Amino acid sequence: MSKLPRIEKYSHPAGGWGSAKAVASILLKEHVAVNGSRILMHQNKPDGFACVSCSWAKPADPHLFEFCENGAKATAWEVTSKRVTPEFFQHHTLAALEAWTDFELESQGRLTEPMRYDAATDRYLPIPWQQAFDEIGAQLRGFDPKRVVFYASGRASLETSYMYQLFARMYGTNNLPDSSNMCHESTSVALPETIGVPVGTVTLDDFQHTDCFFFFGHNTGTNAPRMLHPLQEARQRHARIVTFNPIKERGLVSFANPQSPGQMLTPDETCISTQYHQVKIGGDIAAVTGICKALIDADDRAQKEGAPRVLDAAFIAEHTHGFDTFADAMRAANWRDIEVESGLTRSALEAAATDYAKSKAVMILYGMGITQHREGVLAVQMLTNLMLLGGNIGKPGAGICPIRGHSNVQGQRTVGITEKPSLVPLDKLAEMYRFNPPRDVGMTTVDACEGVRDGTVDAFIGLGGNFARATPDHGVLEPAWKKLPLTVQIATHLNRSHLLHGRAAYLLPCLGRIEVDRQAGGAQIVTVEDSTACIHASRGFAAPASEHLLSEPAIVAGLAKATLTPQSGSVDWDAWVGDYSLVRDAIERTYPDQFKDFNQRMSQPGGFHRPLAAAKREWKTKTGKANFITPPDASEDPDMSFEGERTLRLMTTRGDSQFNTTVYSLDDRFRGVFNTRQVLLMNRADMTRLGLTEDEAVTVATVSNDGVERKVDGLRVHAFDIPAGCAMSYYPECNPLIPLAHHAKRAKVPAGKAVPVTVRAMARSSS
Structure with a gap:
């Protein structure tokens, strides 16, 4: 019997017994209480495996239990004893499975054998690996490569990612959208213009020297x-933490360390957070403007009074460009x-500015609450402006830190x-592998979705993930998926993207990162x-879920060999599959x-840090300096409006028991x-103003003028x-409300953190 939904106030800290109970519960639920507990002891350890969940830093000197609650859930989900065998599909047509929830689909367990869709029975049927590769390769050779999409989720390793992008480019396309397109592409566009690198500038060691942290748009x-853990240590030395979040x-707010007997056995x-500001959804740019204005005004007063400067004038003069114009605007x-x-x-906002001004080293950390907006790029650049005012880039304890979500989403871009072909050393690839790489710009995630919708995409290959569910505008896109000539999904678990298949469709089950990957070498x-x-090494510890699974590198190599002709280029795919160190040599x-001395350095505790010029105050920008970006008059989406008495700003978000589209349970206890x-x-x-009562069923509808009705009932x-x-x-339940066209300017990140909607009681929705 299913449990009844309930809403109640949760006032306990993060961590503590709540997390301990949640970890025990997921291990029991996946029937891996003993084996899972053993495997967790190797998670995020220098000689263990990297968590398949978030991409937060792995310390050189780890805790005994170097995993979090959601990391444990991700591990249990991967090493589950549950299996989706061919017999499962004998009992369920895909049409019937479409009525299942996302939670029900993925909770069936691990896929065990390669499968091909059979239209006559509406089922997936087993197929030998080589036959699957040969059939897929034959179909790919018949398509225009510019009409084929190679998507990569954020969990694929550096080795797999390098092989995958090389396969796509040797095939003839730069259509390589990935998870970054859906989350931190705003960062990748913004930071190169301001500080000359596309990623953050801090390391885990910097946390020990920071005396003030600013958080924006992140549910840590x-x-x-x-x-x-490092934030708790920072608070113990009286560092200040200033947070901006709508919720x-x-x-x-508070944390009880599950590894501290004192905090587990006492209240x-x-x-x-020493300051917590509940900023309005989409109000971050205005909030940062207020902080910058307060700092500049205080610095102006200090100069008039002959007092010490509030801003780092020396840093601004030596290292930055555009300060005067920016300061005037503020x-x-x-x-x-x-x-x-x-x-x-x-x-x-002045209180936040005061904490910033009196700090010697400030770190700004932010998540998708910043990037998934129409003005996501500008929001990131405003954060950088704030850092430059105090010289808080390129010194111990200071810097900007975009918190990436998926475990290797940042690394995929690196390789x-x-x-964007301009970000890849195409001439080097041409020299190494004797082929002519395509030079035209490929499809982003939004472009790929538009191509699926418009019929200009012929084939979609998904390296992990649940693309059809993660993307917006479900009502528009879902019917279009089944019109594609070919879909290929490389996956560990069954998910909804596998049901929204093309006319020809293949499920290729792969080893998980936690499993032992034994090859010829x-x-x-x-x-x-x-x-x-x-960069960190990751070693598998669990037995494979099935003897029929192949590793991601082996699957990519199998597809490449079946698709590419001898004229496509020269790669010894079999040698790479037999020994991944050869792939690292190629990287x-x-x-x-x-990646100097990659194979020698990859296993060092704490990983090895890629060189980032901005961290050394070397600015690889057009001006040769760090650039203040003066905000223009921000304009709203021309096809959407936040005006009107009934219009609300909707943010979509993950729950406590969720990672990306994977839902581990229906609870969000925090x-x-x-x-x-x-x-x-x-x-x-707002409920009172709109005449809504507690627990009333409502219809949420998007406010837009593109002629498409978007709503979620119930x-x-x-x-x-x-x-x-x-x-x-x-x-992703509310992704149907997000139009494809509602995305970050220049970055094309779906703007799921600020969607204009109306809310009406269902009984009155038709009026």
Whole structure:
């Protein structure tokens, strides 16, 4: 019998007994209580495996239990004893499975054999590996490569990613969208223009020297919980933590360390944020403008009074460009406008500026609450502007830190998974492998979705992930998937993307990262890059889920050999599969500055850090300096409007028991939501204003003028501590509300953190 949904206030800290109980529960649920516990002891250890969940940094001197609650859930999910065998599909047509929830689909367990869709029975049927490769290769050779998409999720290793991008380019396309397109592409566009690198500038060691942290748009307690350990240590030395989030997320409010007997056996907990500002959804640019304005005004007063400068004038003069124009714009900003747009008071923003000004080393950390907006690029650049005012780039304890989500999403970009040919050493690839790489810009995630919708994509190959579910505009896109001539999914678990198949469709089950990967050269090691640009080795420990599984590198090599002609180029794919160190040698030859002595350095504790010029105050920008970016008058999406008495700003978000599209349970205990995900959390004043009552069923509809109706029915509305005019619900359930065209300017990241919607009681929705 299913449990009834309930909403209740959760006031306990992140971590503590709640996390311990959740870890025990998932191990029991996946029937791996003993084996899973043993495997977890190797997670994020220098001689162990890198977590398949988030990409937070792995310390050189790890804790005994160097895993978080969600990391343990991801591990249990991968080493589960549950299996999806060919017999499963004998009992279920794909049409019947479409009625299952995402949670029900993925919780069936691991895929065990390669499968091909059979239209006559509407089922997946087993197929030998070589036959699958040969059939896929024959079909790919018949397509225009410019109409084929090679998608990569963020979990594939550096070795697999390098092979995959090489296969795609030898085939003739730069259509290599990836998870970054859906999350941190705004960072990848913004930071090169401001500081000359596309990634953050801090390492884990910097946390020991920071005396003030600023968080923007990140739920640390759920999405990177291991970061709470260095934050707790920072608070113990009285560092300040200033947080800007629409919702008070428990992990940034308080934390009880599960590895501390004192905090587990007593009511003791650590207060994390010393200031917590509930910024209005989409109000971050205004909030940062207010902080910058307060700092510049204070510096102007100090100069007039002959007092010490508030800004780092020496750094600004030597290392930056564009300060005067930026400062004038901040001086001219109107406090009333700032307060209205941010939802915060002037005194609150001045308090944040005061903490910034009196700190010697400031670190800014941010997540998709910043990047997944129409103005996501500008929001990132405003954060960088704030850092430059105090010289907080390129010194111990200071820097900017985009918190990447998936375990190797940053690393994939490092080794060539990108649609932008300008970011890849194509001449080097041409020399090494004797082929002519394509030079045209490929498809982003949004471009690929538009191609699926419009019929200009013929084939989609997915290296992991649940692309059809992770992308927006489900009502528009889902019918189009089944019109594709070919879909190929490399996966560990069954998910909804496998049901939204092309006319020809293949499921290719792969080894997970935690499993022993034994090839001709023995057990293999793979590598990943974390959020701080450190490279780590990862060694599998679990027995493979099935004797029929192949590794991701073996699958990529099998597809490449079956597809490419001798004229395509020269690669010894079999040798690479037999010994992944040969792939690492190739990566080093391709990127010698980034991967010097790759095979020798990959196993060092804490990983090895890729060289980042900005961290040494070397600016690889057009001006040769770090650039202040003066914000233009921001314009809203021309096809959408946040105006109107009934319009709310909706943010989609993950729950506590979720990683990306994978839902481990229906509970989100930190927000007090249990046994359901069909909720809409609103400010009580908005509920009263709109005539809505607690637990009432509502229809949420997108406000747009493109002629497409987008709505989600049946959400239950509940009062919640969120700014007025704002609402929150879950991803990907509310992705149907996000139009494809609603994305970050220049970066094309779907703007799922600010969607204009109306909310009406279902009984009155038709009126």
